[in-house]
Each structure stands twice: as C-alpha cells, then as structure tokens.
Amino acid sequence: MALFLATEAVEKESPFTELTGHLTPHHYGWAPHWEIGGIDLSPTNAVVNIWLASFLCLAIFWMAAKKRSLVPSGVQNVIEVMVDFVKVNIVYSVMNNKDGKKWFPFIATVFFFIFFLNSVGLIPYIGFTATANIFVTATLAILVYVLAITIGMAKNGVLKFWLKTLVPPGLPKVMVPLMFLIEIISQLARPLSLAVRLFANMLADHLMLLVFAGFIFLAAGTAVIYGILPISLLFMVIFTGFALFVAFIQAVIFAFLTTIYINDALHPGH
C-alpha cells in the first residue's frame, strides 16, 4: 500500500511512492531465498545492512585493538575517544565503579552496534537504514529490557525484585495500588519507548531526505524546477548533516537508557 496513492490507481504515479519504497526492506532479484521454519531469512537489503554494520563495527574495533601504540593515531584515536566517551559520560555517570566495570562491554556494544547501524544508512548509494524499521529497534529494545529484568531477578530474587520495582518503598499504604498500576505501565513503556524513539528518529531523517528528493522529481519538466532544485539540494545537505548528528545522539540515548534500566534492575527501589 503506497503512501500518497492509497487505493486510487487512476491517479498519476507519484514520485513519493517510489522513493518511500527505500524505507521498506525488499528482496534482491539475484539473492538466494532462505526460509527456516516459516521465517523468511533471505538477505534483503535490510539484512545486508545489518551485516555491513556488524562487519564495519568489528573491523574497526579489530584494527584499533590490533595495532596498539602508546600514542594513538588514526582509527585507534577515534575509537579510543568514543570508548572513553561511552565510559565516562554514559556508564560511569549512572553506575558505580563496580557495576560499571562489569557492564561497560555490554553497554559499549549496544552503543557502537546502534551507532554503526544508524550511520551505515547515511553512506551514499546504500540508501537504507535498518534502524528505520521498527522490528529491528524493537528486537534490540526487547533484548536489552529482557536482559535487564533477568539480571535484576537473578540478583535480587524474583519476588523481591518485582516487589521493589513495582512498589517503591516508603510509600503511604493508600497510594500503593495506584503506584503499582503506574509502575507497571512505566515498565511496559520502557522497551516500547526505547524501540519507537530510535525507529521514529531514523525514519524521520530518511523521510525528510526523501521528501525533499521527491520535490525535485515532482517539479521535473516544469518551469519551477530551477527554483526547487537548489533549495531541495541545500535542504538535503542540511538534513544529512542533521541525520549524522541524530544517528550519534540516538545511539547515545539508547545506550544511556540501557544503562539506567540495568542500574535500576541491579538496585531496584531507588
């Protein structure tokens, strides 16, 4: 179902139909068709995107870790600055030293994995971002959330963990049922907001770029093209820059909230 066409097939073909197709995963004609247990696992462009992001992430880290020199330069320097950023501004700004040391690899992986997934979509000619699909972000959010509550239950005991999480201590008895309800909703909202925030941000960036590109196609062959073309291109450049910023900041937010949720699970009732 196309965005602006809906069901009217008689209307003139809109350029937005084709362009917004970029945001939906599609099969390559040449790719094999894999299917296991009724799940289509064939390498669509989204899957290739995930592979590429994972590969780049691993390759750059491998390069940074392999060639250790005391005075860093090049890739090693960039990676070390970012690792330090995650360590200081995300992990240790929330957790204490003991938890931070233990959880730093996980949170750094979340940050870099999402950062690479977000950024790969901004490389020219790729034109697709896996994180602009809610199933990718929801998977990540649910993984992180399930891990957090599992850790919390394992550390504090199942009953104690839920009691402390859902009923904040030091509350008057009258307020307990109300707070219980609110806490359940807030717990459910955590993975949902985590998933939707990342997905919506990445989708909005690419939608914005596609809308400005669509204006060019819409105006093609008419006189206004000379006015539309430079303005659209300028806005596309500006929004690409903004998309780079958002790709970074959303990875930071995701990792930051992950840290907070894990910390909450480790020390419930604070």
Next chain:
Amino acid sequence: MHLVLLATEAAEGEGGFNPFEPQWGLVVWTTVAFLVVLFLLSKKVFPKLQEGLADRERKIADEIKAAEATRNEAEKILADYKSRVAAAREETTQLVEEARGQAEKVRQDLISRAEGDARLIVDKARRQLAGERERILNELESQLTVWSTTIAGQIVQRELNADSHRDLVDSFIADIRKSEAAKS
C-alpha cells in the same frame, strides 16, 4: 540501482511504504548480529582496549610522578640559589653600612679638628687684641699725663715742679680709673 530494483519488485507487491509490515527475518538477523558483535567485542576487543587504556594511564601517572620529582628538585635548587642571593645582598648591605659609618667618623673627626683650630686662632687673635689694647691704654695714659701737665701749666701760668705735679696727676687718674672700674 535501487530505483530499478524497486520498479521491478513493485510489480511483485513489494516496495510499497509500510514500516509496520512484519519482518520476522529481521528480528532473527538483528538478534544474531547483535549477539555475535557482543560476543566478539566483549571477549576479544574490549579487554585489550581497556588494558591499553590502563597501560597508558599508568604510564602517564608515572610520567607525572617523574615530572613532579624533577620539579621538586628544581624548586629546591631555586630556593638554595635564592637564599644565597639573599645572603650576598645582606653582606653587601652590611659593607655599605660599615663604609658609611667610617665615612661619618672621618667627617666628625675633621669637623672637630677644624673647630679646635678655629678656636685656637680666635683665642690667639683675642689675646693679641687684648695685649694691644693694654699697650695703647698705657701709652695713652703716659701721653695724657704729659699733655694735662702742659695744659695745666699754661692755665695756671706758673712754673711747677714737674715731679710733684706728676704725682698729683697720677693719683688723680688712678682715682678716675677706680671709679670707672667700679662703674663698669
């Protein structure tokens, strides 16, 4: 390339924009990719990176310590040097003070000597003056005696014994002198 692919695939019912269309394959792939990246990074990369960062931190800490030691030494040397300079300055001041004292003494000496000389000269002059005055007075006295005898002789127009008259005049002048001395 994508546009061409899209155009061919749109015919198969794919490519329309719907971000909420279920994609269970993506769920599986995301999970797999995330777990693989997590495993490799946390087992192979982060320990190494952490180790490297720790190494560097240790090295930097060592260097800071060494630099601090060097600085302490430099400070010590500087303090030593400063104290030496201060001592030299004090010595100089003392020397200057001493020289000034000596100069003052010399000056006082000279002044007192000059004053003594001056006093001697003045005394001598005063004494000479007094002697001269005495002599003049004596002369005047004798002259006065002669003149007064002559004047008196002329006035009385009588020949008198010069000796007896001299006695008379002498006693008279002595009287005058006595009375003057009493007056002064």
Next chain:
Amino acid sequence: MSITALAQEAATGMTDKGLQQLGAGLAIGLAAGGGATGIGILWSKGLEGIGRQPEARSTLQGLMFVGFALAEAQVLYGLIVALLLLLGIF
C-alpha cells in the same frame, strides 16, 4: 465503499481518506508544536544556566543534547501516529 459512506461523502464532502489525512496533519502538527515548545524551554534554560555559570558549560551541554533528543522523540511519536493514520492501519 458502503452505501452509508457514499451517502456521507455526497452529503458533506467528507471521505474516510480525507478524515485520515486531517487526523494525520493534526497529529504531527500538534506534536511538533509541543516538541518545539519543550525544546525552546530546554535550550533557553540551559543557555541561561551557562550564562550564569560558564564553568558548568560542558556538563550542561551534554544534558541539553540528551534532553533535546528526548523532547524531539515526542514529536516523532506524533509522526508515527500520523503515518499509521495515513496508511489506514488504525
């Protein structure tokens, strides 16, 4: 299309699609207004804080960007609702 829907369209000019588009426009418009207000307040207060205490600049800046991203996300929730309406999923 049902008979009643056709009748409604003939009487008022309102179609289901038109209402969907109206709802989508309202959703993203109101969300953007709220988000813009929030981001405006956030940055105004943040800059005020930096002006009053320039040494706290780096701390405040980091927090401001986090707050900015969180406020912006609210706008994008509106965008998602708008898309759901346009696609007729609701």
